[in-house]
Amino acid sequence: MPSGRPDGTRDGASPRSVHADHRTPDHPPSFEPGARWQYSNTDYVLAGMVIRSMTGRSWAEEVRARILRPLRLARTLAPGDRPFLPRPHARNHQQFEPGGPMVDTTVAYLPFDRDADGSMISTTADVNRFFTALVRGELPAPAQLAETQRTIEIPREPGSPPGRRGGLGLYWTPLSRGGGYWEHGGSGFGCIVQPAVTPDGRAAVTVSLHSRPADLIDHALCDARDAEAR
Known part of the structure; x- marks a missing residue:
């Protein structure tokens, strides 16, 4: 059930900064665990930290060993800091203002999520x-x-x-x-x-x-x- 822990991205913080600091943003819980639903990227970052604490390996290494290799998901990976996609790949485009140009955001988005909250390709x-x-x-x-x-x-x-x-x-x-x-x-x-x-x-x-x-x-x-x- 949802933890009630605030989502660090909602107040401008990146979830990966939570991981780097080994702490969560200084906010009180939004609600008691399981009382209602709220998506929280921070919860996934914390889950990655728990994995490292329990296994001594990163969440990405555990995912490769426990999921990707057994299922033979050869086209799935965690790129880390590498801001490129293996070819062939789809391209993202974003219109930032009404009537504005379509901007290619394929590479621009990749560095944002580099942790257990959503960095897999x-x-x-x-x-x-x-x-x-x-x-x-x-x-x-x-x-x-x-x-x-x-x-x-x-x-x-x-x-x-x-x-x-x-x-x-x-x-x-x-x-x-x-x-x-x-x-x-x-x-x-x-x-x-x-x-x-x-x-x-x-x-x-x-x-x-x-x-x-x-x-x-x-x-x-x-x-x-x-x-x-x-």
Whole structure:
């Protein structure tokens, strides 16, 4: 459940500064742990710090050993301070003012997140493979997977479907024709990436584009489920 710890990025701090200082911004909790939902990049940075404390290795090394290699996700990596993408890759573009030019922000965004809160680079195929393996129980133990899927209602955001619920790193989103899917997307300057997988892992889709892709995901997964039922 959400910790209630404030998100350092909301007051202008970078999550990686939290890691560098080995402390969190000096703010009181937003709420009691589990009382309500609030996304916090700081929580992910702290999780990375816990991993290093428990294993003696960085979160990126543990992810490579426990997830990327077993699942053969060869196109997924943590670039660290390297501000370049392996080719071929998509490009991000951002319009910073109405009527202004479209600015290529592909490289500009990369240095911002360099920690456990979102510094990994991947492909849509690798992301589909990861989420499929996750819901099928190929990664965490059943009890750990169940814990990530304990959800609470979250406030509706502009452009998102109604009825979304948040868990530990996973979101549950209802489909328009019944059922739903698990997901955890992200956004940057000029791009939005949204993965989605059905609970049984039989259908997965990852959409990468410049606007919210909820309708595309809904159509794709509903059609896939209907095709299986025929």
